Amino acid sequence: MSDAIVIGGGMVGAAIAWGLLRQGLAVTVLDGSDEAQRAARANFGLVWVQSKGDGLPEYAHWTREGAALWPGFQDILAGETGISSGFSAPGGLHLCMSEEELQGRRDLRARMHNIDGPEAFDMQILDRAEVADLLPGIGPDVVGASLCAQDGHASPQGLLLALHRGILKQGGRILPCEEAVAIRRTAGVWEVQTARGRHAAPTLVLAAGTGNLALGRMVGMEIPVSGLKGQILVTERTGPRLALPTHKVRQTEAGTLLLGDSKEPEAGSDDRSSGAVIADIAARSLRMFPWLSEVNLVRAWGGIRTMTPDSFPVYEAREDLPGLFAANCHSGVTLAAVHALKLAPMIAAGALAPGIAPLSSRRFDVPTD
Ligand SMILES: Cc1cc2nc3c(=O)[nH]c(=O)nc-3n(C[C@H](O)[C@H](O)[C@H](O)COP(=O)(O)OP(=O)(O)OC[C@H]3O[C@@H](n4cnc5c(N)ncnc54)[C@H](O)[C@@H]3O)c2cc1C
Incomplete structure (x- = not known):
């Protein structure tokens, strides 16, 4: 009892x-x-x-x-x-790989500002040069990003x-x-x-x-x-490379880089990692950060998210x-x-x-x- x-x-x-x-x-x-x-x-x-x-x-x-x-x-x-959850909130970037995607972020920002106004929801749209100032070494396909000061990450x-x-x-x-x-x-x-x-x-x-x-x-x-499978890759540790997390690549406190993640509704309860998805995630991450080609992957895993309709x-x-x-x-x-x-x-x-x-x-x- x-x-x-x-x-x-x-x-x-x-x-x-x-x-x-x-x-x-x-x-x-x-x-x-x-x-x-x-x-x-x-x-x-x-x-x-x-x-x-x-x-x-x-x-x-x-x-x-x-x-x-x-x-x-x-x-x-x-x-x-005595255990750290590794939380920090330096702000977070959603990198956009096309003008269309960047326009989507502008539209999202407008809708979110309609909820409570810009003071409550601190999101800015950055052009490529502004993103490069924050994250040196971005790939040529990055056209801009949305930056939200309230975003962060944890372990x-x-x-x-x-x-x-x-x-x-x-x-x-x-x-x-x-x-x-x-x-x-x-x-x-x-x-x-x-x-x-x-x-x-x-x-x-x-x-x-x-x-x-x-x-x-x-x-x-x-x-x-219902379940929605996602896969993530992790690299070896490197020196500090990313001052801010992005929605697809982030650096952990320990120095590893996490590359994520997929959305595989058809996977059912199979949470194993798979070569094709690993290749997709790696290719997309390299478009964002070409310097990742010099960093070794050490592991990949899959998991099932809990989704509602x-x-x-x-x-x-x-x-x-x-x-x-x-x-x-x-x-x-x-x-x-x-x-x-x-x-x-x-x-x-x-x-x-x-x-x-x-x-x-x-x-x-x-x-x-
Ligand atoms: C690839 C991926 C990336 C993600 N990225 C993020 C992220 O960046 N940020 C974020 O906030 N979230 C993220 N998530 C989601 C986050 O992990 C989940 O929201 C969270 O783990 C859900 O917690 P939960 O306790 O509901 O389910 P789970 O963590 O799955 O735990 C469910 C628990 O219930 C137990 N259980 C099930 N059935 C029974 C039963 N009958 N009796 C007793 N115990 C039972 C299981 O053993 C399990 O321990 C991600 C998830 C995945 C898969």
């Missing part, structure tokens, strides 16, 4: 569990086995604001709030665990490790190889059955990535999530399922701080704030006649 069970110990579940513990709840995290698919261990590590919320202002607000919370969140987590491995360590330090439990196979509600308490036993709590958070589809159905809830997050709480919450998003690093410091307190208090109501899956319930 706990105060709260979180199903899923990935980027979303771990951030929420850590945040619930800070609210004084006794928390048990049920997680998958070593062979489970985990987007948390496959991602690119951007804390990215500039493209988030186009078409859903509340998501733009939520993302900006999350980015603003990141520095304080990192400090608390590092103070508690996904550092973050996940710190969250797990923080959960344990605060007295929470993380149980691996403890996949939920059935859920029911008895006498006001949620009971979760796993292969090894039974866990109970008045509050239950479904945060199992793509696994939320099956978990939702166990309680009669349709959570519209419109790619915006889904946060669920239903009156007919008291104490039950569900959380899904495809930007678990970007939103880690807001999940830990805003979403978790809402869950602890028993209700999601009206400000994020538009992020529920009810937005997909449109009349067909």
Whole structure:
């Protein structure tokens, strides 16, 4: 018996569990086995604001709030665990390889400024010379970029490790190889059955990535999530080459360069890397930064993102399922701080704030006649 069970110990579940513990709840995290698919261990590590919320202002607000919370969140987590999440926010660049792409960024900027104005959303359009000043050595095909001062990046491995360590330090439990196979509600308490036993709590958070589809159905809830494969390449360490992250190439604190990422909807649950996609990513990265030809690739990996039909997050709480919450998003690093410091307190208090109501899956319930 706990105060709260979180199903899923990935980027979303771990951030929420850590945040619930800070609210004084006794928390048990049920997680998958070593062979489970985990987007948390496959991602690119951007804390990215500039493209988030186009078409859903509340998501733009939520993302900006999350980015603003990141520095304080990192400090608390590092103070508690001694582990750095490697966060910095030097701004981020979306490099454009054609005039058409650059025009698309101008249009995006105009739409985003329509939401809250230029003060709230700090995005500029740079020409080629301005990009070259920031990132010397860009390729001849780069025509310009959008620069957002609120963008940054972090170490996904550092973050996940710190969250797990923080959960344990605060007295929470993380149980691996403890996949939920059935859920029911008895006498006001949620009971979760796993292969090894039974866990109970008045509050239950479904945060199992793509696994939320099956978990939702166990309680009669349709959570519209599906997988979208992505692959990433990593190079050997080099000296400092990129002062700012770009949406496709970034340099980590350790000096390696991450080249990303693909979008492969047809891959299903196959998360292996593949030669053709590796070649594509490498070729595109070389067009952006020809000097990459002198740097050796050391590894490639794939992972399955959790996507919703419109790619915006889904946060669920239903009156007919008291104490039950569900959380899904495809930007678990970007939103880690807001999940830990805003979403978790809402869950602890028993209700999601009206400000994020538009992020529920009810937005997909449109009349067909
Ligand atoms: C290639 C790629 C690049 C990405 N780049 C970025 C980026 O730059 N920035 C960013 O913010 N995000 C990025 N992401 C997305 C980010 O990784 C995800 O948003 C995040 O990991 C989702 O977290 P999650 O906890 O929902 O799912 P996951 O991290 O996948 O974790 C789900 C967990 O649930 C567990 N689970 C599943 N079913 C059950 C069950 N029945 N019982 C118990 N446990 C269960 C699994 O074992 C797993 O540990 C990227 C993802 C990929 C794949």
